[in-house]
Amino acid sequence: MSHIISxxxxxxxxxxxxxxxxxxEIQAVGLNAGEAxxxxxxxxxxxxxxxxxxxxxxxxxVASAKxxxxxVPAPKQTSKGQRGRADRGITKAGRKLRGLVNxxxxx
Numbered sequence: 001m002s003h004i005i006s007x008x009x010x011x012x013x014x015x016x017x018x019x020x021x022x023x024x025e026i027q028a029v030g031l032n033a034g035e036a037x038x039x040x041x042x043x044x045x046x047x048x049x050x051x052x053x054x055x056x057x058x059x060x061x062v063a064s065a066k067x068x069x070x071x072v073p074a075p076k077q078t079s080k081g082q083r084g085r086a087d088r089g090i091t092k093a094g095r096k097l098r099g100l101v102n103x104x105x106x107x
Contacts, residue, residue: 004040005061007054020044029058
């Protein structure tokens, strides 16, 4: 995974890397979901289980983050901005809307 830190998920006899820490694990450390995301900790709201191993990993990470003052960069914008407002004066419909078209329809 691309995260700095990731939890371990226990399923029957297998152990695998999880998508994120559960809210119970994050609250056991004394954080909420928003603070965890600021620190770069992935949160999986679908998980309901809480494992002591993950709580220990989180405690160590939070302690080192406070010592080293880890700053996580803001995520890049993945979607395009709102469209339509800038083109109102360019198209014929936009000019008509703004009252820039003469009564004869010619500009």
